[in-house]
Amino acid sequence: MKEPTPRALLLTLIVLLVLAGVSLAFRFAHLGDFGFAVALGIAAIKAVLVALVFMEITIEKPTVRFAFAACLSLFALMIALLVGDIVTRSPPPLGPPPGTEARYKG
């Protein structure tokens, strides 16, 4: 695998800017609850593009890719466990302390 060419770099920038424009357009499309997944999905695609082309992870040796993959796996594990905990626990773990709910109405 070779380093990206200037043409590939420019093309990547254009795609990144277009994706940013799409994210912005969806902001006004009022997708409701679906909007969160769409916006973060587009952000993930942009991040992968930056990692693949600008950060040149494809030309790195397996040791480098493994080190970063381990970090991303830990990140995904933490988010998955956290979200799983919050959406399944009752009462919610991060809500207002008991007895203080009235202060927060408004």
Added chain:
Amino acid sequence: MREHVAGHFEDIEKQAHAARFGMWVFLGTEVLFFSGLFALYIGYRIEHPRGFDVGVEHNTLVYGSVNTAVLLVSSYFVALGVHELRLGRNRLSAWLVGLTILLGLAFLGIKTAEYLHHFADGIYPGGTGRFFEEHTDPGLKMFFTLYFCMTGLHAIHVLVGCGVLSFLLYKVATRSIGAWAPHPLAIGAIYWHLVDVIWIFLWPLFYLVTGHVR
């Protein structure tokens, strides 16, 4: 050629690999460092969707969006700078790195203007200020506390990135590094790209998305 290789490396290629590996491991710790804050954001957003919606609506979309474009273009310039350095075009590379630094400073300038805008509205770090007396939803305090914490930490990273790139700009301009050993600029650029990637996620979280997470 050999004078550019540290004594404990066989050749420049192994030295460059070790440097890149070290940078990637460091970036891994940076991701984990920010991941706690992202986890907090998701957790509190699930618990306080209304407050987070109001917070997103209150943030100025133009500031965040312009800053997104600024960082994406800066990432392109520094990547191109690395490419030119590999070809031995130090002068062009130095210009591109210089442009990257300028865009980084522009990002910080826009961020400062945005913070001042918030302060004028009575929104201060830690959920203090008159804004929170008028808006008592606890989610708003969570939102703006996370906003200042995450964007502030990110801004510090941009500042550090500008410092690192300024040092590398000096090295490129004085031909201390060049086509024979471009890896110092390459690993500095990788750091800059990570700063860009973090903003790629901060932008939708604080300026774009409304609605429930689940």
